[in-house]
Amino acid sequence: xxxxxxxxxxxxxxxxxxxxxxxxxxxxxxxxxxxxxxxxxxxxxxxxxxxxxxxxxxxxxxxxxxxxxxxxxxxxxxxxxxxxxxxxxxxxxxxxxxxxxxxxxxxxxxxxxxxxxxxxxxxxxxxxxxxxxxxxxxxxxxxxxxxxxxxxxxxxxxxxxxxxxxxxxxxxxxxxxxxxxxxxxxxxxxxxxxxxxxxxxxxxxxxxxxxxxxxxxxxxxxxxxxxxxxxxxxxxxxxxxxxxxxxxxxxxxxxxxxxxxxxxxxxxxxxxxxxxxxxxxxxxxxxxxxxxxxxxxxxxxxxxxxxxxxxxxxxxxxxxxxxxxxxxxxxxxxxxxxxxxxxxxxxxxxxxxxxxxxxxxx
Numbered sequence: 001x002x003x004x005x006x007x008x009x010x011x012x013x014x015x016x017x018x019x020x021x022x023x024x025x026x027x028x029x030x031x032x033x034x035x036x037x038x039x040x041x042x043x044x045x046x047x048x049x050x051x052x053x054x055x056x057x058x059x060x061x062x063x064x065x066x067x068x069x070x071x072x073x074x075x076x077x078x079x080x081x082x083x084x085x086x087x088x089x090x091x092x093x094x095x096x097x098x099x100x101x102x103x104x105x106x107x108x109x110x111x112x113x114x115x116x117x118x119x120x121x122x123x124x125x126x127x128x129x130x131x132x133x134x135x136x137x138x139x140x141x142x143x144x145x146x147x148x149x150x151x152x153x154x155x156x157x158x159x160x161x162x163x164x165x166x167x168x169x170x171x172x173x174x175x176x177x178x179x180x181x182x183x184x185x186x187x188x189x190x191x192x193x194x195x196x197x198x199x200x201x202x203x204x205x206x207x208x209x210x211x212x213x214x215x216x217x218x219x220x221x222x223x224x225x226x227x228x229x230x231x232x233x234x235x236x237x238x239x240x241x242x243x244x245x246x247x248x249x250x251x252x253x254x255x256x257x258x259x260x261x262x263x264x265x266x267x268x269x270x271x272x273x274x275x276x277x278x279x280x281x282x283x284x285x286x287x288x289x290x291x292x293x294x295x296x297x298x299x300x301x302x303x304x305x306x307x308x309x310x311x312x313x314x315x316x317x318x319x320x321x322x323x324x325x326x327x328x329x330x331x332x333x334x335x336x337x338x339x340x341x342x343x344x345x346x347x348x349x350x351x352x353x354x355x356x357x358x359x360x361x362x
Contacts, residue, residue: 099309
């Protein structure tokens with residue numbers, strides 16, 4: 001299947017390739033066709049970024065996807081907007097994942113301390129296993145339960161954005177997963193400090209709890225800061241270290257998806273994917289950026305700017321995803337993904353506390 005055909009299946013808007021016989025004449029019209037949709041998506045992303053700065057707990061990516069869904073519900077964009085929206089929800093998303101790699105560094109593992117690693121990895125493994133088991137029991141489709149699982153277990157909307165193109169998730173699934181994660185981020189910010197005081201947790205133990213059990217970085221900061229500055233500083237380091245787990249998760253998912261494709265190709269006598277196709281190119285770029293940052297090749301002065309760029313590109317991509325989401329399809333999905341999100345939130349919270357108790361951190 002070609003890239004253009006794959007894009008057509010993932011989006012509500014058909015993308016028709018021009019005949020190969022006239023390549024010289026097709027490039028300019030093809031680029032021009034992207035302008036209306038990209039302009040609309042950029043406007044939504046700017047608005048979403050502004051909302052995210054006014055309400056940091058919400059964040060730009062969540063605001064962007066909500067604005068996109070609401071606009072699509074009021075008036076669905078016509079065909080002329082489709083190419084630009086499709087480009088933003090696929091190619092811009094992939095570029096955002098590459099830039100996201102610049103924010104990850106293996107040096108963070110040293111800062112967080114060896115005693116905290118079992119709590120982080122244990123919570124993540126339990127979360128992913130619960131997402132698979134509870135999600136299947138609830139009858140939730142594989143891609144949606146995967147997105148909710150990685151969003152809860154790793155780093156919220158950023159993990160969902162990184163995972164979605166790897167598994168080829170539909171726009172409606174991305175929108176539902178991001179919305180679910182956001183709801184439980186808010187719940188964590190409101191309830192975790194109270195729980196910490198009730199349990200008499202130290203600044204260090206609460207920082208570890210918030211860093212492992214709250215999904216999004218802004219929510220981690222909000223929850224931990226209300227508990228204390230020391231807790232906030234440690235929670236951020238734990239959270240950034242936890243974000244590194246998206247690397248092996250994306251690699252593992254890419255291998256599973258490609259293996260499934262190879263098995264399907266063998267069953268239908270289609271050509272098997274080549275070895276170089278087993279890992280998506282954008283994921284290789286993501287790994288190279290993370291490696292460059294770990295080795296110190298990315299200047300410290302550039303980190304903030306690249307971080308802002310990554311968040312904005314994710315906001316652009318998720319705004320486009322919102323525009324291509326059918327609100328009626330979300331309603332038909334029902335409340336089961338929310339139930340899964342609630343279960344995973346409770347499981348991760350309980351696992352983090354239990355592992356701290358077992359390792360003597362609590």
